[in-house]
Amino acid sequence: SAVISQKPSRDICQRGTSLTIQCQVDSQVTMMFWYRQQPGQSLTLIATANQGSEATYESGFVIDKFPISRPNLTFSTLTVSNMSPEDSSIYLCSVSEGTKQFFGPGTRLTVL
Amino acid sequence: GDSVTQMEGPVTLSEEAFLTINCTYTATGYPSLFWYVQYPGEGLQLLLKATKADDKGSNKGFEATYRKETTSFHLEKGSVQVSDSAVYFCALKVDSNYKLTFGKGTLLTVNP
Numbered sequence: 772s773a774v775i776s777q778k779p780s781r782d783i784c785q786r787g788t789s790l791t792i793q794c795q796v797d798s799q800v801t802m803m804f805w806y807r808q809q810p811g812q813s814l815t816l817i818a819t820a821n822q823g824s825e826a827t828y829e830s831g832f833v834i835d836k837f838p839i840s841r842p843n844l845t846f847s848t849l850t851v852s853n854m855s856p857e858d859s860s861i862y863l864c865s866v867s868e869g870t871k872q873f874f875g876p877g878t879r880l881t882v883l
Numbered sequence: 884g885d886s887v888t889q890m891e892g893p894v895t896l897s898e899e900a901f902l903t904i905n906c907t908y909t910a911t912g913y914p915s916l917f918w919y920v921q922y923p924g925e926g927l928q929l930l931l932k933a934t935k936a937d938d939k940g941s942n943k944g945f946e947a948t949y950r951k952e953t954t955s956f957h958l959e960k961g962s963v964q965v966s967d968s969a970v971y972f973c974a975l976k977v978d979s980n981y982k983l984t985f986g987k988g989t990l991l992t993v994n995p
Contacts, residue, residue: 804982813972813985814927829982863927865983870915870934872976872983876926 773798773866775875783881784854791850792878794864799844804865805837808877814863820847854882885910889973889986896963896993904958904989906947906973914975916940916949916956917983921970930958930971963993 774797784790794803805817817837818826826839840848851858859882864875890905908914918930918940931940936951945960956973973986 813987814983815985816982819982870932870976871929872917873929874919874927 773868773873775864775866775873777864777875777878779878781879783883786855786882788854789850789852790880791848792862794847794875796845796866800866802867803841803847805849806863806865808861808863856882858882885975885977885984887973887975887984887986890989893990893992898965898993898995899962902960902963904971906956906986908954908975910975910977912977914977917974918947918958919972919974965993965995967991968993
């Protein structure tokens with residue numbers, strides 16, 4: 772199974788600033804996913820990131836707010852831009868291997 | 884669209900009690916079904932899965948059977964332990980390359 776690491780593991784940020792979250796996978800994967808888990812809620816898919824193409828965003832999420840990079844088959848970044856307290860969540864990177872999907876440990880973001 | 888409905892929590896049980904967490908789904912295609920577990924302070928882990936009707940997924944004493952006729956995938960364990968205290972998420976995926984759709988999660992607390 773894929774081993775996924777994320778950095779930072781947590782951060783506390785001021786409103787109006789931006790944070791970039793990094794996701795590293797120990798094997799090459801075609802598709803990477805970014806999810807958000809708001810406090811006490813389930814996981815919601817933000818976008819799907821394929822290497823060499825623009826990320827595909829789910830309804831309610833836009834590239835200006837959540838720009839994503841996917842420079843190679845083992846790495847991706849998600850930026851949370853112009854943050855507000857409503858962006859306080861856990862952000863998770865995920866990869867798909869066949870029918871299984873694996874998740875990183877998450878980045879816990881608090882926006883003050 | 885696809886959706887997952889799972890039992891509202893929290894669920895509190897005594898050690899060695901029987902556990903059932905109900906999960907039903909609606910899907911536009913033929914989904915694979917999953918249970919994920921999130922232990923306190925940890926990331927999301929795949930607990931078990933089933934990819935076709937009547938399949939039974941099992942792991943760590945937990946079981947769930949894919950019931951197409953009732954569109955259900957209920958999680959069961961015969962004798963829970965304190966270490967099973969966690970949040971459990973039911974999820975589905977219609978295509979191996981596409982997103983996971985999660986239920987809202989069920990918090991399980993097992994008391995000694």
